[in-house]
Amino acid sequence: MLKKLHTPRPVDLAADGIRDEILSGRIAPGERLPPERKLAETLGINRQTLRAALARLQAEGLVEPRQGSGITVLNWRETAGVSLLPHLVAAGDLTLLEPFLRLRRAITAEIVASACKRVTDQELDERDQMANTLVSETDLDRLAKGNIAFSRRLVQLTENLPIELLFNTFAAIYASREDLQAAMLRNPDTLRAVFPAIVGLLRQRQPEMARQIVLQVLTSLDENLVAATRAKPDL
Amino acid sequence: MLKKLHTPRPVDLAADGIRDEILSGRIAPGERLPPERKLAETLGINRQTLRAALARLQAEGLVEPRQGSGITVLNWRETAGVSLLPHLVAAGDLTLLEPFLRLRRAITAEIVASACKRVTDQELDERDQMANTLVSETDLDRLAKGNIAFSRRLVQLTENLPIELLFNTFAAIYASREDLQAAMLRNPDTLRAVFPAIVGLLRQRQPEMARQIVLQVLTSLDENLVAATRAKPDL
DNA sequence: ATTGGTTGAATGGTATAACCAATTTGGAGG
């Protein structure tokens, strides 16, 4: 049940390669990529395959082609969307961890606060049961999966589609780097303690108080995580 | 200086068409798209062009092709990223406004709180000057642009790349629907009053207090905006 | 010399056809 390690596809190699050129700054914003025909020859792939790769980069907000003119490299810090985040963390930039966690806990606080307003008694019981199952979960892999599932259910409670989509991007980040998830599971007890705590907050139905508590608690947890990864840079 | 209204390109039409089919639910998650060859013929375009359109949808997390098997439609509520948001609001779903604003103000509060910790005296003076310019700005278009610029500068203060990227997505939404931005400018005075208020919060350098105030104020403003758009559904 | 339009090259967008690679399907053989 290991990862597929099929021969990497040309389109993936091309997209990753060009993306790396842009993100590293070796191709500056405002510059233009070589013409497709030339670039394809350089990369040793067909022009159509190259175009497929370029389509991805365009969707990510890194480049903008213009017929007759060329393909200009955009200033991705001002044009790229959150979809770029998984690629950035995949590149291994550890300084992204702290900012990312900061964003995540702001969102999480909003989620819990919003859920406080909408949660029904039935939902409360279901989450309570789910939390009880998770606190006694010993298998770390299932604990991680349960964490995602619990969080997603919480998100769905808010009936906030934009937040749901943002959560999906977060989940994609975890998926792209298992080591990140592993780091979060370094001391599983703290994670296990989170679920009942959240249920307790939901039960009180005091949104703003819940928001502040979540912010406080997560800030403390995240600081530990950052410190731990700094000590062990193998993440 | 109007919009280019060149003949819409086949790849755009195809991508938008298929995306709409998926988002509207006419193609259910788990189902498979017709084979590329057949679908291309149906749409009256070439297979390569169709593949370019499919590449976008894949980047957005709507479909997942598998060689030999077919192209399966994903459950986009669980797989799509925030990059889908502009397309959703472009589709005209007004119920998205309130959730979106809720997310936006949670982020904004985090931005201001984070900026409180990092702002330098020099930055403070520059933002103060910028705010003073904006409060007396009468041209609505320039006010809107100044708003974006002011906000972006604030985001950059946080030195939080994930939040920067998220902000870019928000900016893309405004760009995709000018009417949304117009709605926010309906009573410009409230917007103009925001800039000095934020500078005042930065000056106090009390992050958590700033967060709560921003949340309170924006909640009030956003409620008015939602109510206004409900009254005038022309947004 | 400046302005204006024209022409041609450069470059991204689309079309057609063929072949490769992974998957699925269905029948032969046990």
Place this chain on the structure above:
DNA sequence: CCTCCAAATTGGTTATACCATTCAACCAAT
């Protein structure tokens, strides 16, 4: 009924040609 293999199905890639847009060089008229 099960297993296994071969053919059909389907996405991935290559090759080639042509269309549409942009831009620069050039030329002519003022």
